[in-house]
Amino acid sequence: MFRVTRRYQFSASHRLHAPQLSDEENRRLYGKCNNPFGHGHNYVVEVSARGPVDRASGRAVDVEKLDEFVRRQVLQPFDHRNLNEDVNSFQGLSPTSENLLVEISRRLKQNWSEAFPDEWPRLDKIRIAETPRNIFEMENHEIG
Amino acid sequence: MLITRRVEFSASHMCRQPLLSDQENARLYGEAANPHGHGHNYVVEVSLEGSPDPVTGMVLDLKELKDILNREVVAPYDHRFLNYEVPPFDWVVPTTENIARDIWERLDAHVSGPRHRLRAVRVYETPDLYVDYFGEQPGEPTCSA
Numbered sequence: 001m002f003r004v005t006r007r008y009q010f011s012a013s014h015r016l017h018a019p020q021l022s023d024e025e026n027r028r029l030y031g032k033c034n035n036p037f038g039h040g041h042n043y044v045v046e047v048s049a050r051g052p053v054d055r056a057s058g059r060a061v062d063v064e065k066l067d068e069f070v071r072r073q074v075l076q077p078f079d080h081r082n083l084n085e086d087v088n089s090f091q092g093l094s095p096t097s098e099n100l101l102v103e104i105s106r107r108l109k110q111n112w113s114e115a116f117p118d119e120w121p122r123l124d125k126i127r128i129a130e131t132p133r134n135i136f137e138m139e140n141h142e143i144g
Numbered sequence: 145m146l147i148t149r150r151v152e153f154s155a156s157h158m159c160r161q162p163l164l165s166d167q168e169n170a171r172l173y174g175e176a177a178n179p180h181g182h183g184h185n186y187v188v189e190v191s192l193e194g195s196p197d198p199v200t201g202m203v204l205d206l207k208e209l210k211d212i213l214n215r216e217v218v219a220p221y222d223h224r225f226l227n228y229e230v231p232p233f234d235w236v237v238p239t240t241e242n243i244a245r246d247i248w249e250r251l252d253a254h255v256s257g258p259r260h261r262l263r264a265v266r267v268y269e270t271p272d273l274y275v276d277y278f279g280e281q282p283g284e285p286t287c288s289a
Contacts, residue, residue, distance in 0.1 A: 001284040002241050003276040048276075052285040053245070056161070057172055058237035063273065064174060120288060 002060040003124055005048040008070055010079035013040040014095040017084075030094075038082060044129040045074060045104060051121030061121045069115035073107045097130040104128065105143040146263060148191040149209045153222035155230075156183035157238040181225055187268040188217060188247060194260025203260050216250045240269045244277035245286075252279075 015038040016030040026034045033039070047070055051060045077087065083095040089103050105126045112123050127137035158181040159173035169177040176182070190213060194203040224230050226238040236242050244267040252262050268274040280286055 001278050001281045001286060002244065003278070004241070005274050005276070007272040052288040053239075053241050055287050058159070058161075058239040058242050060241050060275070 001050060002053060003048050003050045004061040004063070004066075004121070005046050005125075006063060006066055006070070008045045008047070008067075008075060009042055010045070010075050011040060011042050012078050012081050012083050013038045014083040014090075014100075015039070016094050016096055018094045019092050038084065041130050043078075043100075044132075045070070046125075046127040047108065047123075048125040048127075049116070049121040050124035065115055069111075070108070073111055074104050078104075097128060097134060097136045100130075101126060101128050101136045101138055102144075105138050109140065109143045145195065145203065146191045146193055147203045147206065147209075147260075148189050149206055149213060150187060150189045151210070151213045151218055152185060152187050153218050154183060154185050155221050155224050155226050156181045157226040157233070158182065159237050159239055160227075161237060162235075181227070184269050186221075186243070187274075188213070189264075189266040189268075190247075190251060190255070190262070191264040191266070192255055192260045193263040197259060204255070204257075209255065212251065212254050216254060217247055220250075240267050240273065240275040241277070243267050244275045248277050248279060 015035065016033040017026050018029070021029065047066065049061045049066065053060050081087065083090050083100065087095070087103070090099070093099055108126065109123055116122075123140050123143075125137060125139050126143075127135060129135045157176075158178060159176040160169045160179065161172070164172065166177075166179070190209070192204060192209070196203050220230055226233040226243075228234070230238075232246065233242075236246070244265050247267065248262065248265045251265070256262050262279065265277045266274055267277075
């Protein structure tokens with residue numbers, strides 16, 4: 001069994017702010033990430049797909065197809081955007097990396113069969129790095 | 145626990161199925177089908193699963209693992225044109241998947257013992273594209289169609 005992983009990047013701004021909490025509580029909870037003007041990151045996203053090798057091509061995943069799928073589902077809607085303002089799911093939801101990971105994983109899992117309608121390859125794992133030091137990951141079975 | 149050693153080699157390859165036409169190969173593999181080949185700095189991470197020996201405190205001496213990787217993988221692969229010089233790539237297309245599987249097959253007998261076994265071979269073709277191979281897994285086919 002093979003797992004093929006492809007690494008992508010997008011740059012976006014966000015502000016961590018939980019609408020259920022007061023301004024003072026948000027400042028205390030999120031610190032500088034609560035700056036009202038927001039701030040940005042170069043996010044790195046790794047998408048892993050799992051499957052057997054196709055005998056004819058010698059490949060487990062058509063990487064060009066994966067690139068096109070991730071571009072449509074994630075990079076185009078998120079790159080050079082303000083996550084709080086430009087992405088519907090973050091209306092009223094703090095765009096922490098955990099919530100961003102859940103959103104990216106949900107988009108990829110829900111629409112996976114558009115790009116890969118056959119039994120294999122299957123989505124296996126998503127990993128996002130907000131900075132090189134802060135990393136978040138989910139496996140397929142954890143994605144709702 | 146897992147222990148991992150990383151080695152690098154540089155090699156050229158091309159992705160072409162001899163039974164397909166130039167046009168079909170170009171459609172299937174894109175730029176990688178260029179008949180003159182092209183190259184990569186491959187990075188290989190080999191992970192063993194095991195428990196530390198109570199006397200030495202080591203699963204397997206990483207220096208010994210390094211020597212095995214250099215002898216079994218780097219020596220035959222480094223600065224070679226895989227399709228022409230490194231079997232089985234005279235007949236198996238050297239995709240990253242097939243390279244990972246070949247490395248697994250070259251290493252398995254040398255690194256699996258009573259105290260440790262080969263768990264994963266990771267091959268980076270570029271920093272943005274890598275493949276993990278976990279060997280034959282029950283219930284999960286290694287090849288399809």
